[in-house]
Amino acid sequence: MxxxxxxxxxxxxxxxxxxxxxxxxxxxxxxxxxxxxxxxxxxxxxxxxxxxxxxxxxxxxxxxxxxxxxxxxxxxxxxxxxxxxxxxxxxxxxxxxDLEMEMPEVVTLEAVGIIEQLEADNRLRMIDYALETNNVNLFSELTEGLQEN
Incomplete structure (x- = not known):
């Protein structure tokens, strides 16, 4: 090497x-x-x-x-x-x-948007799961989070 x-x-x-x-x-x-x-x-x-x-x-x-x-x-x-x-x-x-680069900011904003979308999709899947399993506590916790957002 x-x-x-x-x-x-x-x-x-x-x-x-x-x-x-x-x-x-x-x-x-x-x-x-x-x-x-x-x-x-x-x-x-x-x-x-x-x-x-x-x-x-x-x-x-x-x-x-x-x-x-x-x-x-x-x-x-x-x-x-x-x-x-x-x-x-x-x-x-x-x-x-560290020099004046515009690309990292654009990439960072795009990544943040993608992460937020994935988290929202995951929350909806978890709500579906709570409904399927009749888990009232999980459903309440997840829907309270939606009302705050």
Whole structure:
């Protein structure tokens, strides 16, 4: 397994709902077998994240790491699978989300609406259950809650 030693974007930009993280020399390094390999921007050099779904979009991008005359070429999807890259991306995203992002508020409001609807549907099912089982106490408790709302 690989571990990411350092992962600091050299440049970050946001276009619509995509966050681009561009990496350069000395800003990205991994540890494999106790040895540190430095990122070399010879092929892939950026990670594109969809801020709506929080998914990496360019999984085929190939990242190259070097130690002396040895090179490791890893597609981004493989780097995500065999390393702790997710933790580092999460830290970067938390910083990016603190910036002026409208999407989290919209998503939060939508989630709250869905939860409220599910709770209301569940309450109606519980009322039906109370009627079916002749549970007067449960029925009274559930209908009192409806009158308050």
């Amino acid at each position: 690989l571990s990411v030693q350092r992962m600091t974007p050299f440049f970050t930009s946001q276009e619509d709902f995509r966050l681009r993280l561009v990496f350069a020399y000395q800003y990205f390094s991994i540890i494999k077998g106790g040895e540190v390999f430095q990122f070399v921007p010879s092929e892939g050099k950026e990670i594109v994240i969809n801020m709506k779904s929080l998914q990496v979009e360019n999984l085929g991008e190939v990242f190259v790491f070097q130690r002396g005359n040895r090179f490791i070429r890893l597609p981004l999807y493989q780097l995500l699978l065999i390393s702790d890259l997710h933790m580092h991306l999460t830290t970067i995203l938390e910083g990016a989300l």
